[in-house]
Every structure is written in structure tokens, then in C-alpha cells.
Amino acid sequence: MTEVITDADAAGARAAAAGTDDEFRKALRSWLTDNHPGKRPKDPGERQVWQKAWLAKLYDAGFAGPSWPRAYGGMDLPFARQIIYQEEYASARVPGPLGTGLGIVGPTLITYGTDEQKRRFLPSMLRGDTVWAQGFSEPEAGSDLPALRATARRDGDEYVVNGQKVWNTSADIADILFTLVRTGSRESRARGITYLLIDAHAPGVTIRPLRDLTGGADFSEIFFEGATADPLVRDRLADFEIRVRIMRYQGMRTIESILAKGEPGPGASTSRLFITAFEQDLHEFAVDLLGSYGTLGRTDVHSVERGRWVWGFLRTRASTIGTGTSEIQRNTIAEQVLGLPYDPAMPPR
Amino acid sequence: MGITLTDAQEELRDLVRGFLAEKAPSEAVRRWMDSDDGYDPDLWHQMARQLGLHGLVLPEQYGGAGYGLPELAVVLEEMGRRLLPAPFFATIALAAQTLLASGDDQACRRYLPGIAEGELTATVAVCDVNGSWELSDITATAQRDGDGDWRLSGTKMFVIDGETADVILVVARTGDGLGLFAVDGNSAGFTATRLDALDPTRRLARVDLQDCQAERVGPAGDAAPFLRKALDMATVALAAEQVGGAQACLDDAVAYAKVRVQFNRPIGSFQAIKHKCADMLLEIESAKAAVLYAASLTTEAADDAPAEEEFAICAALVSAYCSTAYTHAAKENIQIHGGIGFTWEHDAHLYLKRAKTSELLFGAPAAQRARIAELVGI
Numbered sequence A: 001m002t003e004v005i006t007d008a009d010a011a012g013a014r015a016a017a018a019g020t021d022d023e024f025r026k027a028l029r030s031w032l033t034d035n036h037p038g039k040r041p042k043d044p045g046e047r048q049v050w051q052k053a054w055l056a057k058l059y060d061a062g063f064a065g066p067s068w069p070r071a072y073g074g075m076d077l078p079f080a081r082q083i084i085y086q087e088e089y090a091s092a093r094v095p096g097p098l099g100t101g102l103g104i105v106g107p108t109l110i111t112y113g114t115d116e117q118k119r120r121f122l123p124s125m126l127r128g129d130t131v132w133a134q135g136f137s138e139p140e141a142g143s144d145l146p147a148l149r150a151t152a153r154r155d156g157d158e159y160v161v162n163g164q165k166v167w168n169t170s171a172d173i174a175d176i177l178f179t180l181v182r183t184g185s186r187e188s189r190a191r192g193i194t195y196l197l198i199d200a201h202a203p204g205v206t207i208r209p210l211r212d213l214t215g216g217a218d219f220s221e222i223f224f225e226g227a228t229a230d231p232l233v234r235d236r237l238a239d240f241e242i243r244v245r246i247m248r249y250q251g252m253r254t255i256e257s258i259l260a261k262g263e264p265g266p267g268a269s270t271s272r273l274f275i276t277a278f279e280q281d282l283h284e285f286a287v288d289l290l291g292s293y294g295t296l297g298r299t300d301v302h303s304v305e306r307g308r309w310v311w312g313f314l315r316t317r318a319s320t321i322g323t324g325t326s327e328i329q330r331n332t333i334a335e336q337v338l339g340l341p342y343d344p345a346m347p348p349r
Numbered sequence B: 001m002g003i004t005l006t007d008a009q010e011e012l013r014d015l016v017r018g019f020l021a022e023k024a025p026s027e028a029v030r031r032w033m034d035s036d037d038g039y040d041p042d043l044w045h046q047m048a049r050q051l052g053l054h055g056l057v058l059p060e061q062y063g064g065a066g067y068g069l070p071e072l073a074v075v076l077e078e079m080g081r082r083l084l085p086a087p088f089f090a091t092i093a094l095a096a097q098t099l100l101a102s103g104d105d106q107a108c109r110r111y112l113p114g115i116a117e118g119e120l121t122a123t124v125a126v127c128d129v130n131g132s133w134e135l136s137d138i139t140a141t142a143q144r145d146g147d148g149d150w151r152l153s154g155t156k157m158f159v160i161d162g163e164t165a166d167v168i169l170v171v172a173r174t175g176d177g178l179g180l181f182a183v184d185g186n187s188a189g190f191t192a193t194r195l196d197a198l199d200p201t202r203r204l205a206r207v208d209l210q211d212c213q214a215e216r217v218g219p220a221g222d223a224a225p226f227l228r229k230a231l232d233m234a235t236v237a238l239a240a241e242q243v244g245g246a247q248a249c250l251d252d253a254v255a256y257a258k259v260r261v262q263f264n265r266p267i268g269s270f271q272a273i274k275h276k277c278a279d280m281l282l283e284i285e286s287a288k289a290a291v292l293y294a295a296s297l298t299t300e301a302a303d304d305a306p307a308e309e310e311f312a313i314c315a316a317l318v319s320a321y322c323s324t325a326y327t328h329a330a331k332e333n334i335q336i337h338g339g340i341g342f343t344w345e346h347d348a349h350l351y352l353k354r355a356k357t358s359e360l361l362f363g364a365p366a367a368q369r370a371r372i373a374e375l376v377g378i
Helices: A011-018 A021-034 A044-060 A079-091 A101-112 A115-127 A186-192 A231-261 A267-295 A304-320 A326-337 B007-023 B026-033 B041-049 B069-082 B088-102 B105-117 B224-259 B271-297 B305-342 B348-360 B365-376
Strands: A132-135 A151-155 A158-162 A176-182 A193-199 B122-125 B141-144 B150-160 B167-174 B177-184 B190-194 B204-217
Touching: A011 A021, A021 A079, A044 A115, A079 A231, A101 A115, A101 A132, A101 A176, A151 A176, A158 A176, A158 A193, A186 A193, A231 A267, A267 A304, A267 A326, A267 B150, A267 B348, A304 B305, A304 B348, A326 B271, B007 B041, B007 B069, B041 B105, B069 B088, B069 B224, B069 B271, B088 B105, B088 B122, B088 B150, B088 B167, B088 B224, B122 B150, B150 B167, B150 B177, B167 B204, B177 B224, B224 B271, B224 B305, B224 B348, B271 B305, B305 B348, B305 B365
Parallel strands: A132 A176, B122 B167, B141 B167
Antiparallel strands: A151 A158, A176 A193, B141 B150, B150 B204, B167 B177, B177 B204, B190 B204
């Protein structure tokens, strides 16, 4: 089991947190700069080792889990400090978390887990010692998640699980799967679903990497680089500049709303639609700017910036599908934010 | 006008569609795209000999059947529908049309009968490293050596099926404007290297020419006018292929929307999906009309200046519209399929890659729109 760090281990982080916002920002920035793990290895195996080493270092120094309780290795920062942390972490260009547990099952365990579950799972998740992956979607249950069919049957002290899950980011490197399975009848929809944690290495669990249309899987990032511009290009670039700024303003507004009222406000629900359309448009525009060179893949010696824009053009097709399609998001916004009536032909929630 | 298909053209369409449905299912396309040559030589010969597709639009005096661009459009639409990986577009729509446009009887007699029989593959190398399809941007050079033979130097990019072509028609700059030159794929000083193309179903190559011996094609003097016309013909032919691909995307999306059940009903019953499909149909039907009209212009034997300008405008608008419509249809097909549409196993991505790549060959939509603006005096 991962040791919970003591104050002595993380004196620097504790001191930083005790200062003003500005001092905290500076201390965090200099620690991230001084401890930057260097260039990302190309080989996936080496990259995982490199990333785990970084996460462990971050944890041991007390700079992991800004929103997590100290009892489980986190920093327990107030919300405004969490924003500062995320800004500095992003601009330091250090590796992000491994797997998808941290942002999804982590907070769920913190809120709903038993003390034993918290002690057992949270520190090792935060330190990167265990990698977590989500198992929610199924072939016949995508947008309509309550239609999921994988079953779990209680047998003594255990659950016996049968079924198939898809779209499990990082499942190929995962140690633990957090899943939604059916313990009630099919008709019970969402009420008959149970949240189970499953050992990814257990007998009977088979995980196959899913080759997506990009030919692989990776992370994407967005930034502008100076493109020489004719009037049409300038017009489009100006439009992207406008949209980037609006995203920032919307983010600021959401943060202020949370700080002032404890709620994100209606703008937060539309921001994902805004961002996904933006990233698709941006990548496609970049490919269009490449002209004939936009016809090349990632491995060609002639491909521009190692094909990052062409790859991004393909990768961002998933932006309007994953974690709920844009169509489902619009339905949810219409019904839950605007209060429009539910479709009477739809199954009950 | 010829803006609807004749009975004979419909028969041709049904023949090619049935043939490809049987011979070129998705599994075969995926096998060929990963093979060394990138296509199936057996199928290639069947298309040439049994169906006579290669000679279909070549003049009778060169071993062809004497049909024109409308028939070629019918054939390419079906090939586009199947994403058939084969050097048909490069050989017939690009190289053979360029040879014909050159008016060089000797060169036509030398190459076209072999093309009609399926014995010879060919392509045209236009773009230099600068990636521009503007003829004025070409920098590769052609010079006469001491014996009076032409020698080519330079690098050509995005040469469609350039690695496997027997004959490569190279556009190069002479002291007297542009010239078109035929190069044997086995010549000394000629190297073709396969590029990692985004679209796995259509091969692209880089061609390096180092003092490479070549035969001039076409009359002395600037070749730009006939090259421009040949590229416009190829652009319209490509648009026909794009329409076929877009139609396949729509058909696939509609079929899936009818059977994919979420929330206890087919997703096609949701307006969000219906509207997407209706918009795709609108664009595809419009694209079809534009392609048929553009192709019909080439069968009327008017080669006066107004007719040529009308065809040039048409070629540019057809390219801009069909490119955009295809890419849109390919993206919507993935979106309507949801997660399964993002997998490697589903063909949706092959259509997106073909669509985006086709959009960028021969000049992207923005360049085509700029050309229209210039031609109509906006």
C-alpha cells in the first residue's frame, strides 16, 4: 500500500501552501521547473515508466492532488488555489495523470467511499502506483448509458461479472477498472445499475487495445504559431482568436460563479459544445492551410510538424462523440438548463 | 444538355456497381491498401479486358470505345463509392486525358493503346516541393543536352500512383514556357519514393529527377493552356469520384441510423440525426447535378473562348462544392455512427481520409473559389 506522506516529506509544499496566492504560485512554478522530467520518451513502455516516476515524485514532494484531502496524500487547497495550481501545472508542460481514475472515480470515492476504501485506493491512485480505467460504455449502450447490459451476480463474498465494455481509455495499462454493471432487471434502467471496482489483472478479464481511426492513441494539445496570412486566413485566425478568448472568459465566469454562488451557472453546460467544435475547426483549418502537405500522414519525412495537425483533425472527430455525443449534450441542455419538456417517447430516466 | 443519365449510362453504372460490389468488398480494399503494389493487378486486367473500362473514354483510333467525360464520371463515381485502390484515376482521368489534351498524335499512338488494354499505367507529376497546383509555380526544369535530347531536373510531390506507374508525364519549365515530358519509370536519374499518405487507399509518391532523359509531349511553345484544360478535366473526374464516396457515406449513415437502437428507438427517429442526413442528401444531390453539367460541357464540340471559360468556371466550382460536400458527409457519417465510427475496423475513417485528401489535391476549395472569383470578375 502506498504510504501517506507526512508533513516532513512535503515541507516545501506545505510551506508554499501557507503563503499568499502569489508566493504559492511562485513556489509551485519553481518546483515544477526544477523537477521537470525532461523529454517524453517515444516508446510507450518507457513513457509509462517515465510518467510513473514523475507522478511518484510529485506525490512524495506533496504537490499532488490539489483538491484531495491531506489524509489521502492530497493538498486540500481552497478552490481559488486549485485554479492557480492547474494554470501552473498546465504551463509547466509536465506529464498529466496516468489513466482516467483521478478525475472520475477519485472524487466519487472521496465523497461516497468507506474509510477502508479511501485508505486502500486513494493514495496509490494519486501517486500513480495503480492505474485506473473506466468501464462504462458498451456496444449497445453509448449515448443511452442506462441501457447497459453487463451483469454482476452476487456469489458469496464476490460478484461474478459478465459482459463487454468499450471505449475504455488507458484500459490496456490499467490495474483497476471502475465499472457500471447491471444488478437489477433490464427494465430497471439506471436504478438497477451498480458501481463495481474490478481487478484488471483478475482471471477472466481480457483487455484488448482498440485501434481507432488515427491508427493509434495519444494526447493532443492546442496552440497558435505564427502563420503568414492572406486576408481570408487572417479572418479565420481572428475568428479562432475570438473563440479562444471567449472560452477563457467563459471559464473565468464559471470559476467566479462557483466561488460566489457555489454553482457553475448555465454557461458551464455549453462550454463543452463550444470547445469541441472549436478544436475540430481549428485542426481542420490547420490541415487546410497545409494545402497539398495536408495529404500526408504522421510518419512521412515531409509531413509538417510530424503530422500533428493531420492527426489532430482525425483525433478530434472523437471530441463530439466521447463522454456523450454533442446531440445528447444538446438534449440535456435543452431539458435540464432550459427546462424544455422531456421527449414523451423516450424511456424514463 | 446531358444533365441526367441516359439509359446507356445507367446500364454502365449498374454494370460497374455490380462488378465492384462483387469483386471489391471492404475486406479486399483493406487487403490491397496494405499490399506492396497497393492494388490488385488481376482485377485491373479484368476491368480493362472484360469490362473495357480503361478504353471506354479513349478515342477509337487509339484502341478505345470513344466515349467521353460523362461516362468516365459514371465509372469514377462507382469506384469512389467503393474506395477502389487502383491507378485508374491516375492512368485514365489524369494521364490519358492529358495526352489527349496535348494533341500529340504520336505520343497518343505510343501510349493510349497500351493503357486501353490495361498493360500500361501512367500518371502526371505536377506539384513541386512547394506543394502548389498553380502552373505558374512550377520550378522543375527541362533542358536539351548535347545530343538534343531533353533532360529533366527537379523534385515532384504528391504524384498519384507515381511509384508504380510505367510512364510519368512530368510538367517542367523550359526556356519557352512550360512543357510536358514523358519519362519511363525505369529511366536512369528517375527515383519514385512512396509518401506516407493520409489516405491509405490512394498512393502518393515523391519523384526525384536528376538529369533524367525524357520525351517531349505536345507542340513546341508553352504547354500551359492544354495543361490547364487537362487539369480541369481531371478535377471534374475527381469530383465524380467524390460524389460516389459521399453517397456511400450517406447510405451507410442512413442504414445505421435505421438499425442502431438507443433509448428504445432507432436513432434515425431523432430529429438531430434526420436533419444531418437530410443536409447530406441536399449537398450530394446538388453535387451530382454540378458534376453532370460540367461533364456535359466537354461533349459539345465548342472550343471557342466563351465555352472554354464556362468549363473552367464549372471545373473550379464543381471541385470546391464536391470537395466540401464529401468531407462534410464523411465527418457526419462518423458522428452518426458514434463510437463505432471512430474505430479502425469501421470503414468510416477511410472515407474521411479519402475525402480530405481529395479536397487538397488539384487545389483546395479556397483556391478554387478564388479562381472562380477571378474568372467571373468578382
